[in-house]
Every structure is written in C-alpha cells, then in structure tokens.
Amino acid sequence: MRRVGLVLGLGFLWLPILLLIGYAFSADRIPFQWGGFSLRWFAALAANARMLDAAWLSLRIAAGAATLAVLLGGMTGWVLARHGPFRGRALFGLLAGAPLVLPEVVTGLSLLLLFVVLQGAAEAALGWSPDRGALTILLAHATVGLAYVAVVVQARLAGMDAALEEAAADLGAPPFTVFRTVTLPLMAPALGAGWLLAFTLSLDDVVVASFVSGPAGTTLPMLVFSQLRIGLTPEINALATMLLAVTALALLGAGLLLRGRNTPRS
Amino acid sequence: MATPLLRLAGVTKRFGGVPALDALDLTVAPGEFLALLGGSGSGKSTLLRIVAGFESADAGQVLLQGRDIGALPPHRRPVSMVFQSYALFPHLSVFDNVAYGLRRDGVPKAEIARRVAEALALVGLEGLAARRPAQLSGGQRQRVALVRSLVKRPPLLLLDEPLGALDAGLRERTGFELRALQRATGAGFVMVTHDQAEALALADRVAVLETGRLAQVGPPRELYERPATRSVAAFLGAANILEGRVRADGAVECGAGCLLRPAHVAPAFALRPERIRLVAGDPPAENGIAARVRDLAFRGDGWMAVVALPNGGEWRVTLPADAAPPAPGDPVALAWAPEALAPLSA
Amino acid sequence: MRRALVLLPPFLWLLLLVAAPVVILLGIAVSEGAPGVPPFTPAISLQDGWRGTAQNLLTLAQDGYYAAALLRSVLVAGVTATLCLLLAYPMALGIAAAGERWRVLLLALVLLPFCTGFLPRLGAWIGLLRDGGWVNGVLIALGVTTEPLPLLYSDGAMYLGMVHAYLPFAVLPLAATLLRRDMSVEEAAADLGASPWVVFRSVTLPLSLPGAAAAFLLVFIPAAGEFVIPELLGPPEALLVGRALWGEFFQNRDWPLAAALAVALLALLIVPIRVFQGLDEGGSRRGASPPARGPGERPGMSK
Numbered sequence: 001m002r003r004v005g006l007v008l009g010l011g012f013l014w015l016p017i018l019l020l021i022g023y024a025f026s027a028d029r030i031p032f033q034w035g036g037f038s039l040r041w042f043a044a045l046a047a048n049a050r051m052l053d054a055a056w057l058s059l060r061i062a063a064g065a066a067t068l069a070v071l072l073g074g075m076t077g078w079v080l081a082r083h084g085p086f087r088g089r090a091l092f093g094l095l096a097g098a099p100l101v102l103p104e105v106v107t108g109l110s111l112l113l114l115f116v117v118l119q120g121a122a123e124a125a126l127g128w129s130p131d132r133g134a135l136t137i138l139l140a141h142a143t144v145g146l147a148y149v150a151v152v153v154q155a156r157l158a159g160m161d162a163a164l165e166e167a168a169a170d171l172g173a174p175p176f177t178v179f180r181t182v183t184l185p186l187m188a189p190a191l192g193a194g195w196l197l198a199f200t201l202s203l204d205d206v207v208v209a210s211f212v213s214g215p216a217g218t219t220l221p222m223l224v225f226s227q228l229r230i231g232l233t234p235e236i237n238a239l240a241t242m243l244l245a246v247t248a249l250a251l252l253g254a255g256l257l258l259r260g261r262n263t264p265r266s
Numbered sequence: 267m268a269t270p271l272l273r274l275a276g277v278t279k280r281f282g283g284v285p286a287l288d289a290l291d292l293t294v295a296p297g298e299f300l301a302l303l304g305g306s307g308s309g310k311s312t313l314l315r316i317v318a319g320f321e322s323a324d325a326g327q328v329l330l331q332g333r334d335i336g337a338l339p340p341h342r343r344p345v346s347m348v349f350q351s352y353a354l355f356p357h358l359s360v361f362d363n364v365a366y367g368l369r370r371d372g373v374p375k376a377e378i379a380r381r382v383a384e385a386l387a388l389v390g391l392e393g394l395a396a397r398r399p400a401q402l403s404g405g406q407r408q409r410v411a412l413v414r415s416l417v418k419r420p421p422l423l424l425l426d427e428p429l430g431a432l433d434a435g436l437r438e439r440t441g442f443e444l445r446a447l448q449r450a451t452g453a454g455f456v457m458v459t460h461d462q463a464e465a466l467a468l469a470d471r472v473a474v475l476e477t478g479r480l481a482q483v484g485p486p487r488e489l490y491e492r493p494a495t496r497s498v499a500a501f502l503g504a505a506n507i508l509e510g511r512v513r514a515d516g517a518v519e520c521g522a523g524c525l526l527r528p529a530h531v532a533p534a535f536a537l538r539p540e541r542i543r544l545v546a547g548d549p550p551a552e553n554g555i556a557a558r559v560r561d562l563a564f565r566g567d568g569w570m571a572v573v574a575l576p577n578g579g580e581w582r583v584t585l586p587a588d589a590a591p592p593a594p595g596d597p598v599a600l601a602w603a604p605e606a607l608a609p610l611s612a
Numbered sequence: 613m614r615r616a617l618v619l620l621p622p623f624l625w626l627l628l629l630v631a632a633p634v635v636i637l638l639g640i641a642v643s644e645g646a647p648g649v650p651p652f653t654p655a656i657s658l659q660d661g662w663r664g665t666a667q668n669l670l671t672l673a674q675d676g677y678y679a680a681a682l683l684r685s686v687l688v689a690g691v692t693a694t695l696c697l698l699l700a701y702p703m704a705l706g707i708a709a710a711g712e713r714w715r716v717l718l719l720a721l722v723l724l725p726f727c728t729g730f731l732p733r734l735g736a737w738i739g740l741l742r743d744g745g746w747v748n749g750v751l752i753a754l755g756v757t758t759e760p761l762p763l764l765y766s767d768g769a770m771y772l773g774m775v776h777a778y779l780p781f782a783v784l785p786l787a788a789t790l791l792r793r794d795m796s797v798e799e800a801a802a803d804l805g806a807s808p809w810v811v812f813r814s815v816t817l818p819l820s821l822p823g824a825a826a827a828f829l830l831v832f833i834p835a836a837g838e839f840v841i842p843e844l845l846g847p848p849e850a851l852l853v854g855r856a857l858w859g860e861f862f863q864n865r866d867w868p869l870a871a872a873l874a875v876a877l878l879a880l881l882i883v884p885i886r887v888f889q890g891l892d893e894g895g896s897r898r899g900a901s902p903p904a905r906g907p908g909e910r911p912g913m914s915k
Contacts (some may be wrong), residue, residue, distance in 0.1 A: 005702020006718070012699070013725050013779060016736035019746060020728070023739070032739035032746050076622040083615055088623070095626035098634075101885045103837025105854050106874045109861065110633035113640055113871065116650045143629040146622070166320055167353035169340040171367030171418065178341075181366070185357045204730045207839055211861075224731045228844055232738045240732030248724060255720070 024237035031234045041238040058220040062202035065141035069198040073149025081157035099147035108211030111140045132214030140212045145198025156190035269332045271296045271454040277326035286312040288478040299455045301469035309478040310458045318347045346415035347424040354399035361395040367418045385413040425457040499536035506581040508535045522575040524555040532609030540584040541606035549599035559596045641871040668872035685853040689835035692774040693828045696782040704786035770846035782827040789823025829888040
C-alpha cells in the first residue's frame, strides 16, 4: 500500500519531467511531438542570443546573490544558534524568518517600493540615481537567500554540542581561532548547501525579479515566462534538460561532500 | 600551609536573581583530587564553569596559584576542562583533537607529535590516532577527552561528570584509571559528580554542595562517618536520621521511642544501617529499640531490612548474609554502639 | 564587542531589506494614487504632514471583485494544500519505511524536480495538456474521447500545476516527522492487539499531525499568493489575489491599490504564518536537544 502511494506520487512528479527530457531530443517543431532524434533544439538554444544573454545575467545574479546570502545568512544562523540573549533578538528572529513565509508577490512589491524610495532619496541628494536592474534583483535574491541559509546554518549549529567551542577556548584558542578551527569547519556543509539553495532559488525566481527589475534587467526566468505566455517552444525543453543535468550533478557532488563529512568511514 | 593550587573566596553567582553559588569559599591543594558532590541545581557545574572562565562570578575571587584569574578569558587560563559530553571535535582525528591545545600554544611540530603519541600511549589508544571521534567507543572517547586536556600539562584539571556517560561496568575501571592518571601527572583534579559512591571512591577530599553553599568538606571517610548535616547524611547513602531531645543527664530521648547514650551529645544523629545489630531477646535499655521487619531484600553481601518502629517510622538495617534473616512481620531487637551515632549540627 | 560585529551586518541588512519594505508597503497602501513617477502621493511627507487615506482598503472591502479574489485565493490554496497532503502522506510513509540507502535516493527523487526549473515544468504541462498534446493523444487513442478535450487553461490544469509544484513541500516535513517517530510505540500498540490499520489510525496518524499541519501550511502559505501557475495554466478569468495584485501594479499602475492588496493578503496569512512558525519552533527544539547524556545540570545563558 505504502509502495503503491510512493510509486504513484513519484510517477506524478516525474512523468512530465521525463517526457520533457525525452521530447527535448525530438526534431519536431511542435513541442511534445516526436519527429525523430535530433539535437537541433540544443543547437537553437546555443544560437539564441537573447536566451544566452538572459542566462548569463541570471547566472551572475544567482552566484552573487548566493554568495552574499551565505555571508549574511551564515552570520544570521550563527547569531540565532549561538549568540546569547540581546536586545532586539525577537525582532531579529522575526525579520530573519519573514522572507521564508511572505508570499512572493508581497516580497517583490515591497522590495520594489523600497528601491523606488531609495532611488528618490538618491535623486534628491545626488541629483542622480542608479537604474533598477541586475543590482536590485541581486539585492532582493540575496535577502530571500539569506533567510534560507540562516535556517540551514542554525539547524546545523543547533545539532552541534555548544561545548565544542568552549572546549576549543579551554584548550587555549582565542575567539577568532575558535571560529576558524571549530565553528567554521562544522558550519561548512551547511554553508555549501545554503549556497546551492540560494543559487537555485535565484535561478528559478520570476515574480520577485519581475517586480524589482528595471528595463535593463531581463533574467532567464523572466524571458522564459514571457515566452510561455505566448506559447511553448521546444527550446524551453532543451533548456530545462540542461538545467536538470547541471543541478543533478551539482547536488550529487554536494551530497557526496555532506556524507563524507558526516558519517564515519568505518 | 603553602599557596593553595586553587582558592575560591566568596564566589557568588546568580542566574536571573536565583543564587547558583552563594559566597562560596573553597581551596584545592596542589596534586589533590577533590570531588564536588551535589544534586542537580546545587551549583556544582556552575562552580566548574566559573573556574574555567565560561561564566563570570558576580562577586568573589578565583585565585590560581595565588594569582587572580577571574578577569581572564577561558583561553588565557592555565586550567583545562573535560566536558560531560567530551566535546571532541567531530571533524578532527584523534591525533588532531589531542594536538589542538598544543598547537594553540605554538609548540613545535616534532614535539607535538611526540607528546600526543605519549599521551595516547598513556591511555592505551596508540593505534587509534587516525580515527574520527564518531568511530570510537564511549570509553575510548572519554580517554581521548581526558588526554586532550592533560597533554597541555595543566596544574589543574576540571572534570564535569567524567564517568557520567559510561555504562556501569566501565565506570569502575575508568574511575581507577582516572585516579592513577591523576597520581601519575601530579595535577590537581576537581571532579563534579552527582554519584556519591564515585566521589567517595576516587577523591582525596569531597565537597558536598547544596543550593550554592558548601554543606561539608572533608576526606571521604570523615564525611561518611561524621556527616555534618541531615542532608549530607542523606546524600551519602541511606543513613537513618534520629531526632531527639537532650536530657539533663546527657542522654537523648529519640523520637522513635528509644533512649540514646551517645559519645557526643546532639539533638540529632545519623545512624548507618550497617552499624545496627540484631540482638537476641529484648533490646538494651540504652542504644537499642524493638522493631518489626517490614521488608527484606537480598543484596549479595548481606540483607537490607526495612524495619517499622513503634512510632510508625522506618529504618534501614543491614544484616550479614551468613545468618538466617528474620522473615517479614517478625519482631526484632536492635542495638548499636554509642560511637555509631554521628551527631548532626543541622 | 566582537559578537556585535557579527550581529550588526545581518541586522542592518534585515532592517533595510525586510523591515523597511514592509513599513513602506503599509505606508503606500494608505496613500493616494496620482499620475507621475512613482504614481502616488506619499501618505506622510515633511511638507504636508499626514495625507493618507483609507480609500484603498475601503475599495478592497466594498468592491466585490477584490474580496472575491482574496476569498478564491484562500480556497484555491486550501484545496491545493489538501490535495498535496493526501498525495504526500503515503509517499512520506513509503520513504520513512524504506532502508537508509533507498531513503536518500527517494528523498533526492522528491527534491530533484525542484531543480529542473519551475517554469519549464509548467511548460511541460502546457505541452501535455493542450488540444494536440500528449494527454489528449492518449485519451483519443484509448477511445475515451474522439475530439480533444479542453484541458489546458482550466481549473483542473491549474490545480494539477499547483499540486505538481508544491508536492515536495508537503512530502519533506511529513517524511521528517515520520522518520523521527518512535517505532516501539507502534509495536506496543500491535502487541496490545491492534491490527495494522488500527495501529495506523490510533497511533501513527495522531502522532504525525504536527508534521501534517506543517506540510499543509508550507503549501498553503505560498499557494495563497501564487501568480505564475494560475497565469500560465488556469482559465483567463480565474481571479486570484496574486493575479489581481500583478494586474493593478503592472497594467493599471495603481501602486497604492496593489499595496493595499498585499496588505490584505498578509492580514489573511498572518494566522497561518504564526501557527506554522509555532510548529517549526517546536520541531527544531525537539531536534536540538544537547547531546549531553548524563543527568548533569546546565546553567542558563550568561549575560
């Protein structure tokens, strides 16, 4: 009974994806119609300058946002797990958790309004303000990513004996050495997983990016979304197939890394 | 007397207004093994953490070899601590765990290798230097934690329930090893424990802590034979407490209905179960009482009897294994020597 | 001190990019629309003081259009979350019952669809459900129908897309809860004479309710504001708060009304969000018990 439910559920999750992968190699102009094996849509993708530009922009934004998210989210997770009580802790926890539960449209709209206000302030003070675009998307994605990284890091540290850091101090390590030799190595898997998570979230986001972007910034999901509103093209299947291949490899690597660090090699 | 290794003077600590330590004075001599015995909430772990530097005292002084270390952060204090959870670094090998403190002190590489190897040999873990903590048994982890602290040759080692996580069979053996290690290194040991048998067996002196105050400090035998207070007596094994009223002639009428003729007059006494004898016929008029057996349990080396007293109270009495024990319900006559009565001050 | 150095950067970041935007959102929700860039008159300004208006919020309450959108969003989110829960429960049971090697693989299989990209997966549903698509082809070949059925751009397609996108969110907390459960409790129930079904109904199910609640809310909260899936798969007229907000903002350029809709959505979600965070905290506290094994004492945090 349990097996049946599991197989049905996984089948439901994977059927469209498997079909998508299969038909990515179909020569037919109409997506999801078999016209013989062909790599023509991968070739078309590689020649599609708009798509490539958008993809390159998205990758740079995702990498930047994920890196910022790991730095700030790592600090946030550490503060939540290890810092003693301080004034404003409740507010800090609330703010760190908010991006996880706010609907995307609310996050997008509110961040846009902030950027508009900041632009107005810059205009008034300097007579000039930067356009919205890649930078504002990066800031927005870093903020959402921060919250996810913080959760992962906090969970990892909460599972770690707090006495480890005390033991290091007791053995003569000053605070920064404690951090470098004990806390950071223990946090590392969480930071890596958090980076991947923030990267994937950024690469997949269309709603927040649509709100905070300006005329100059069209990310890959924004482009794909506008195309899907008109109609499906086989190139999108080819794109998804490549995305899946890359992320599957990255996840496999990350999984092996985490396993290697966590489980005894007995 | 020479400068004590550790001297605590008036150390006070509160958590949210609740005192965990209340103007506590305590000294540890060089090379001494002191056990801090107390129940949970007695403040014994807080005391250890104040000496190690993880908590700061609200008032009072912590002097190590005559120097006030109260203001030093943990990493600048020459004391080492063995944590209850061992706190072995899970991402480092056994070798790197033990070498951690030496590296922090900037000891040369070759000397680190030598001292770590020596330390591991000392506890019989030579072959396991490359393993991770997760690949060790509980007893092995405990020994790694021990030598990780000892390899720095601290004058004072703090141990927080060092045997607490071991199972009963291992506990006794490891306890002996612990004491042998203490003798071999000459370091002062301060061990926190809630297990009275452990404290009595291992320590040179035992300090009983009770809600942040020292109830009594002394050698194990003295504590056992002459507990100062009711609670120390109760904590150090199943003593019977006798409340009484002192008469003008020096005898004491006990509440259970017996007449005590103690060596030292006091309003209350502790009477250990093994110091009570069964006598034939009537109990003596002084230092004796008639009772009825309520329950009987075989303890291997003897019998533990619970007897009911005429006033409804209960005592515990240890009976030798070689004699035929009375059956539950039987009347018995009990007697004890005057010096078996340990006077209690509070 | 040193600790403040770690606290300060994220705290300032969160104040600027999480707290300030929400405050501005609230402010603009009570501002008046005006032609220009940006298209509103601030509710508070240095020159004019308070010039706010409750008009936008009143419009939401009085105009049946927006109230219906809010209501329908809650309904769609509720149906989606229920469907996800029903599908996810047997999956989570299967994952929890699998051996350790299989479990890792199965969890990866649940998670990996996340990584194909959310949009291409919706694209796949478009390709499968349209008139000449794969599903209609199969139905015609099986003789179920002769003419292609209008599957795409329907409520059904929307729910299909929603469940497909949100199912992993429901499986993970449920699987985590079921994996953590104490099997000896179920063995005790069986030992006391309960049949497998009774064990499930009287022990497994009640004990997994916190996980089920977390799974439901983890789907419900984002689904209530969902914009992309209804837009791509749902019927053109399907009115949901996410689409109404998007339309007010991008098409009508009525920023204050869009902000008021966002505030209304937040007000609707505040209770589910608080409940979810309560469940989450309980869960992480359980998971975060210190590894100390002895009955020793552990004093509170130092000040």
